[in-house]
Amino acid sequence: MTLKIAVMPGDGIGPEITKEAVRVLEALRTDGLKVEFEYAPIGGAAYRETGHPLPESTVALARASDAVLFGAVGDFSLDTLPRHLRPEQAILGIRKALNLFANFRPAMVYPELADASSMRPEIVAGMDILIVRELTGDIYFGTPRGHRICEDGPFKGDREAFDTMRYAETEIRRIAHVAFQAARKRNGKLCSVDKANVLETTQFWRDVVTEVAKEYPDVALSHMYVDNCAMQLLKDPKQFDVIVTGNLFGDILSDEASMLTGSIGMLPSASLNENNFGLYEPIHGSAPDIAGKDLANPLATVLSAGMMLRYTFGMEEYAARIESAVKAVLATGPRTGDIWRDGKVKTGTQGMGDALLAALAAQ
Ligand code: NAD
Numbered sequence: 001m002t003l004k005i006a007v008m009p010g011d012g013i014g015p016e017i018t019k020e021a022v023r024v025l026e027a028l029r030t031d032g033l034k035v036e037f038e039y040a041p042i043g044g045a046a047y048r049e050t051g052h053p054l055p056e057s058t059v060a061l062a063r064a065s066d067a068v069l070f071g072a073v074g075d076f077s078l079d080t081l082p083r084h085l086r087p088e089q090a091i092l093g094i095r096k097a098l099n100l101f102a103n104f105r106p107a108m109v110y111p112e113l114a115d116a117s118s119m120r121p122e123i124v125a126g127m128d129i130l131i132v133r134e135l136t137g138d139i140y141f142g143t144p145r146g147h148r149i150c151e152d153g154p155f156k157g158d159r160e161a162f163d164t165m166r167y168a169e170t171e172i173r174r175i176a177h178v179a180f181q182a183a184r185k186r187n188g189k190l191c192s193v194d195k196a197n198v199l200e201t202t203q204f205w206r207d208v209v210t211e212v213a214k215e216y217p218d219v220a221l222s223h224m225y226v227d228n229c230a231m232q233l234l235k236d237p238k239q240f241d242v243i244v245t246g247n248l249f250g251d252i253l254s255d256e257a258s259m260l261t262g263s264i265g266m267l268p269s270a271s272l273n274e275n276n277f278g279l280y281e282p283i284h285g286s287a288p289d290i291a292g293k294d295l296a297n298p299l300a301t302v303l304s305a306g307m308m309l310r311y312t313f314g315m316e317e318y319a320a321r322i323e324s325a326v327k328a329v330l331a332t333g334p335r336t337g338d339i340w341r342d343g344k345v346k347t348g349t350q351g352m353g354d355a356l357l358a359a360l361a362a363q
Contacts, residue, residue: 010071040058043074103132123237165201191240
């Protein structure tokens with residue numbers, strides 16, 4: 001079977017980094033990987049081409065494909081558009097359209113990069129955390145939301161804006177199952193993060209996760225308040241194996257965890273639906289400050305392609321080959337500026353791609 005990948009480069013550095021990930025996947029063709037690519041515009045690029053950041057044809061291509069490789073969206077020059085036409089709405093929209101409710105964000109520190117973290121190497125060296133973030137619910141999507149005149153309380157008569165935090169039992173159950181199963185394949189530890197001392201929604205989250213835990217007696221479940229978790233990630237990140245949390249807390253904690261690892265340019269992610277169909281993307285944005293300059297680190301996107309082979313296609317061997325090529329380049333190859341240090345050859349986006357292809361060929 002030939003795997004059909006929809007490639008959505010998006011804005012800023014998106015086209016440069018997805019190009020290198022596609023080259024890496026193409027290189028595996030010589031070892032039997034059957035893969036083909038079809039491209040669709042998304043974000044600011046799609047707005048400029050079609051008048052909408054997420055055209056119907058882009059969603060249709062995703063639906064007709066086996067997986068999506070996504071670059072990044074975001075274009076500051078379009079920030080004055082009405083919210084529904086801004087580039088970032090495309091990523092929220094496509095996650096919702098494809099029901100990609102489970103976001104996997106691994107945050108691990110490569111030994112070669114332990115000194116690139118802003119934390120002391122002894123705190124982060126060996127850290128290997130998987131954050132499972134619920135992606136299609138919570139305050140990001142909850143309704144009602146909007147603006148109105150405040151009807152009660154000390155600010156009665158004032159203008160106010162409001163959002164709604166809500167989670168249905170089924171939404172919590174399905175992400176809890178995904179997280180317990182992931183923990184089972186790793187070190188068997190799951191920490192569920194909430195704010196159950198203050199928020200009804202997250203007390204309910206804690207209750208449902210605790211119920212689901214009865215089906216996974218082999219996984220050690222703990223609960224932590226989000227404010228404590230934010231501190232513990234800095235104090236002792238190695239205490240964590242898998243973290244599961246809602247959309248809002250997961251957004252913030254996964255960015256925090258990513259910075260422990262040294263560079264945002266290193267971190268991949270997967271967003272999956274119930275059938276393991278997935279959208280794979282680096283966690284960073286479109287980095288307009290370095291776009292088009294051959295400066296972006298493509299490794300997060302390349303590692304996202306590796307996650308695609310593992311999670312959607314179950315091709316562990318090819319995924320492991322990509323990961324070991326990345327490790328080989330980090331150990332002895334050239335580096336982009338974000339992870340460069342004395343003694344290393346500095347290269348650009350394409351140069352990293354070339355080094356990865358050489359490392360793959362040498363395996
Ligand atoms: P960003 O992640 O794009 O960039 C933050 C910093 O990290 C910048 O200094 C950038 O140069 C650097 N950086 C990011 N990726 C890099 C890489 N691969 N290699 C080297 N350096 C890298 O975040 P931002 O500047 O806050 O946002 C820029 C745009 O991206 C905004 O429009 C934002 O809305 C959008 N955004 C999109 C996504 C997404 O598509 N999923 C995620 C976050 C931000």
